[in-house]
Amino acid sequence: MESRVGKLLLIVAANLFSLSLLASAHAETVHFTTEDYPPFNYRDGKTPVGATVEQVQKMMADIGVDYTIDVMPWARAYSQAMTEPLTCVFATAHSEERDKLFAWVQPLFIDRNVLIKHNGSKATAATIDEARKYLVGTWREDYTETILRRNNFPRIDVGSDFKATLKKLMSDRIDLMPISEFYFDKLKKEGHAVQKVTILSQQAMGIACQKDFPSDLQNRMQTALDALIADGTQKRIFRKYGLHLGD
Incomplete structure (x- = not known):
């Protein structure tokens, strides 16, 4: 009898422990970390x-x-997702170099990067090879730095963030800079004096989570993203911000 009671108590204790772990997981x-890069991710006051x-x-x-979203400089946003549990950074280019560094949920969009110049600049290049002769600016921990180095650009100026690099371009302190084609279109619509020079790269932009991110949660996030792509929600969101995704 005592043995039976003891077994029952062990079963009850085990079940309670399991429920406790489950509750903890749900809690x-x-x-999420991201950078100030409108219209994709930015702050309206204090609201992302x-x-x-x-x-x-x-x-x-x-x-x-439950989740949080914090807007911060890209290098810090990226570093936190690399090192802190249950942390993800977006929108992150899924490059070959980054593939094994994160657990991925994607795509938030497919992006092309172009090299642009300030209007009036004498920089001209129909190809990447021709663009190598110019001073090209990018910013810390951005994937475009990797792309530029992979393509053997000899002169790369690395700024603190996107805004600092764009400011250098507009004041002719650098010749070219890589930029999302979506964002280039936005700058043109806003009347900024910039011109497209040549295409640099094309890549999926996704959510990059710390590499030990729970796989079941990653799968649920991917399923939810797949659903909003399939039902047209992703395209409707982009149209709201004046962006148009290809089919």
Whole structure:
């Protein structure tokens, strides 16, 4: 009899422990980091907004998991996702060099990067090979630095962030800079004096999570993102921000 009671108590204790672990898992919060890069991700006052922010918000609401989104300089955003558990950075280019560094949920969009110049600049290049002779600016920890180095650009100026690099371009302190084609279109619509020079690269932009991110949670996030792509929500979000995705 005592043996039976003891076994029952062990079973009850084990079940309670399992429930405790389950409750703890559900209580976990995913921390998202991103940079100030409108119209994709930026702050309206203190509130994160943008075309990729809305996708993340919708995805997390659909799976019912708590989350935070913080806008910060890209190098810090990227570093936190590399090192801190339950942390993800977006929108991150899924390059060969980064593939094994993160757990991926994608795509938030497919992007092309172009090299641009300030209007009036004498820089001309129909190909990447011709563009190598110029001083090209990028910013710390951005994937475009890797692309430039992979393509053997000999003169690369690395700024603190995107805005600093764009400021250098507009004041002719650098000749060229890589930029999302979406963002280039936005700058043109806003009347900025910039011109497209040549195409640099094309890549999927996704959510890069710390490499030990729980695989079941990663799968749920991917399923939710797949659903909002399939039902047209992703395209509707982009149109809201004046962006148009190809079919």
